[in-house]
Amino acid sequence: MLVSVAQDLETFGWQAATTIKAAGFQAEEEPPRLVKVDAWGRRVDAVVTSPAWKQQKQVSAREGLVAIAYERSQGEYSRVYQVAKLVLYGAASGLFNCPLAMTDGAARVCEVHRKAHPALDDAYQHLTSRDPDAFWTSGQWMTERGGGSDVAAATATLARPEDDTQRGLGHWYRLWGYKWFTSAADGEMAFALGRECGTDGQPIPGNRGLSMFFVPIRRDAHRTPEGFEVVRLKNKLGTKQLPTAELRLQRMRALKAGLLARLAERGHIPPSPAGERITRDDVAEAPPMGAGVSELGRGVPAIATMVNITRVHNAAAAVSFMQRITALAQDYARRRSAFGALLIRQPLALRTLAWLELHTCACTALVLEAARLLGLQETGKAAPADASLLRLLTPLAKLFTAKEAVAVSSEGVEFFGGQGYIEDTHIPGILRDAQVLPIWEGTTNVLSLDLLRVLGGDPAAVPAFLDACSGRLAAAAATAAVGPGPPPRLPVSAPEDAGAGTGTFHTTADSSHNLAVDGPTQQPTSSMAANTAWAGARDDSQHSQRLRQQGERGASRAGRAMHVELLSRVCEAALAAVQRLAARLQDTAAAVRAAGRHGGLPETAQAGARDLAFAMMNAFIAVLLAEHAAWSGSPRHLLLALEWCRQQLGSPLRGSGAGTSLAGSAGGGLGSAGGEPRQASEAGAARESSSLGRGGKDAESLLMAARIIARADELLSQPRARF
Numbered sequence: 001m002l003v004s005v006a007q008d009l010e011t012f013g014w015q016a017a018t019t020i021k022a023a024g025f026q027a028e029e030e031p032p033r034l035v036k037v038d039a040w041g042r043r044v045d046a047v048v049t050s051p052a053w054k055q056q057k058q059v060s061a062r063e064g065l066v067a068i069a070y071e072r073s074q075g076e077y078s079r080v081y082q083v084a085k086l087v088l089y090g091a092a093s094g095l096f097n098c099p100l101a102m103t104d105g106a107a108r109v110c111e112v113h114r115k116a117h118p119a120l121d122d123a124y125q126h127l128t129s130r131d132p133d134a135f136w137t138s139g140q141w142m143t144e145r146g147g148g149s150d151v152a153a154a155t156a157t158l159a160r161p162e163d164d165t166q167r168g169l170g171h172w173y174r175l176w177g178y179k180w181f182t183s184a185a186d187g188e189m190a191f192a193l194g195r196e197c198g199t200d201g202q203p204i205p206g207n208r209g210l211s212m213f214f215v216p217i218r219r220d221a222h223r224t225p226e227g228f229e230v231v232r233l234k235n236k237l238g239t240k241q242l243p244t245a246e247l248r249l250q251r252m253r254a255l256k257a258g259l260l261a262r263l264a265e266r267g268h269i270p271p272s273p274a275g276e277r278i279t280r281d282d283v284a285e286a287p288p289m290g291a292g293v294s295e296l297g298r299g300v301p302a303i304a305t306m307v308n309i310t311r312v313h314n315a316a317a318a319v320s321f322m323q324r325i326t327a328l329a330q331d332y333a334r335r336r337s338a339f340g341a342l343l344i345r346q347p348l349a350l351r352t353l354a355w356l357e358l359h360t361c362a363c364t365a366l367v368l369e370a371a372r373l374l375g376l377q378e379t380g381k382a383a384p385a386d387a388s389l390l391r392l393l394t395p396l397a398k399l400f401t402a403k404e405a406v407a408v409s410s411e412g413v414e415f416f417g418g419q420g421y422i423e424d425t426h427i428p429g430i431l432r433d434a435q436v437l438p439i440w441e442g443t444t445n446v447l448s449l450d451l452l453r454v455l456g457g458d459p460a461a462v463p464a465f466l467d468a469c470s471g472r473l474a475a476a477a478a479t480a481a482v483g484p485g486p487p488p489r490l491p492v493s494a495p496e497d498a499g500a501g502t503g504t505f506h507t508t509a510d511s512s513h514n515l516a517v518d519g520p521t522q523q524p525t526s527s528m529a530a531n532t533a534w535a536g537a538r539d540d541s542q543h544s545q546r547l548r549q550q551g552e553r554g555a556s557r558a559g560r561a562m563h564v565e566l567l568s569r570v571c572e573a574a575l576a577a578v579q580r581l582a583a584r585l586q587d588t589a590a591a592v593r594a595a596g597r598h599g600g601l602p603e604t605a606q607a608g609a610r611d612l613a614f615a616m617m618n619a620f621i622a623v624l625l626a627e628h629a630a631w632s633g634s635p636r637h638l639l640l641a642l643e644w645c646r647q648q649l650g651s652p653l654r655g656s657g658a659g660t661s662l663a664g665s666a667g668g669g670l671g672s673a674g675g676e677p678r679q680a681s682e683a684g685a686a687r688e689s690s691s692l693g694r695g696g697k698d699a700e701s702l703l704m705a706a707r708i709i710a711r712a713d714e715l716l717s718q719p720r721a722r723f
Helices: 002-017 019-029 051-062 067-071 075-090 097-113 118-127 299-333 347-378 384-415 417-421 428-434 444-457 461-482 528-539 541-596 603-607 609-632 635-648 682-689 698-709 718-722
Strands: 033-037 043-048 138-141 158-161 172-182 189-196 210-216 228-233 245-256
Touching: 002 019, 002 075, 019 051, 033 228, 043 228, 067 075, 067 097, 075 097, 075 299, 075 347, 097 118, 097 138, 097 189, 097 299, 118 210, 138 172, 138 299, 172 189, 172 210, 189 299, 299 347, 299 384, 299 428, 347 384, 347 609, 347 635, 347 698, 384 417, 384 428, 384 444, 384 461, 384 609, 444 461, 444 541, 444 603, 444 609, 461 541, 461 609, 541 603, 541 609, 541 635, 603 609, 609 635, 635 698
Parallel strands: 138 189, 158 189
Antiparallel strands: 033 043, 158 172, 172 245, 189 210, 210 245, 228 245
């Protein structure tokens, strides 16, 4: 199973770096345009898009970028598989990942409601199809002239039943209103919020008047839109490839459908619409998934089913932009010379590259964890604590990765100097497009308030977060002590001028013997005596085997001891950060619950919500990186965790470093770019990174860490270099 997924990702990654990327550039150069009337004066309101944009739709269908999540060929890990492909696709897609996000959200709504009406089942088949001719994309019509965050106050679109005697779920309505911001205006359907009118014909105020509607987009024989007008396309800072429009709805036909029930205790879909009534009329308070059909006034919780999916997509898009700008910067650093040396050999450039890599890896771990939890819930395998953790992580992952994407993109653009500001390079577009990520599907402030509502509305949320962090850190420390298996060995021939005292493993020129030496690199020389000695070792196979086994055992013990010690420091630093959060989380949750009895959120909690959100994510990412380092046994992964704790948690790691090295864990020298010798070992970098602040070695330690995190001594693969 894993082999087939890896092969698919490898093949698709090459496409993303070549043909898909070229189509994305073409879509940017040929932005959509609106044709209001045809040659005969008939209103057509046609949104004309680039052939490359249409090509992206075909690719999305064939590759199953939505379908993977619903075919569930990988069981509960299907979402992880899907998100991995979306990360490869997003930055190269020409922003077609945006309509895919809304299509995925719409598919989930249709999946859980498909038995309620044949129209929803038909839509589900189209939204999850791999046939390019059958595949649909969906819009999401929420934002109106009054804004997109406070939908209860801003939604003025009116919904009246076609037949006043047939109201409610599964019946057709007509919509009148003005949708101010509708992305993917070329889709075949949409889900929209509308305000129902009572039997007296008057709009029902507040949240209790809102319902969600399925809107099929139809045109007559002359291609004139039925029930709506495309008023204009938006002129935006970025995402210019994406057709975003203002729509006027005039008797638009729509089916009333939505969400009523909370998920069952372990995430199973309830067999009937009956269920516990949702107590808060807010997106954050709705469960991440659900089933059944909505009552009057359940519109905002209903559309939350879509929003939670699109927020995960937003996080995947953020990681995709981060990976792209980081890959470009790494490639550029190996080509650009200044002041007599390649950038990859210059300390400040290395530190910048390491910073880009660190934050990209951190956000990648976060979005994959969110995808894992989402997959558990959708397949009914989520424990109650998993469901609570997902409710917390969904807004937080979107919030954190979006802000990180803008920062990383900005730093990446700057890394290119003037060329980063030139449109012909396509580099400025990365920053422009990334800027939409903190805005779409909830700004940082709105998501921070969502966090407060989850803390106040779910009593299990705080224990779920704290238990997940502490439990994983304990497991990471235990895994490291036992060991994930033999430490990785990377057989690379030792360069002739390898510096003495590096304390790393190198293989000999004769790779069949792979003699490991703990300490300064040992290698054959050109002298007759040395040649005779090495020949004797080759002839005496038993002696050679004993030397190898003794060296490996000794180095492995030393390396593992160092790995365990450094990982324990990471776990301690992460646990300390979590413990600092514990009382704050509990107090905040209690304050929100108390204020909720009187309406609103406490001002003190609101004022600190952003800081709390970022503190939670910094601590949680430290947990994820520690867990991964323990599982992989990789010194580089350990170094990422060490650096994250040092930079983001503001916690000096205890101790001054162990007296032994990570030679056994490092295995062999990582390959060097251009044949140049590696100047720093993972062992030394990890040891020194864990004990910064001890005087003269600080600069050297930072450089060693940066060199390894930035992969300065690795040759880039061709797809990565071309990306």
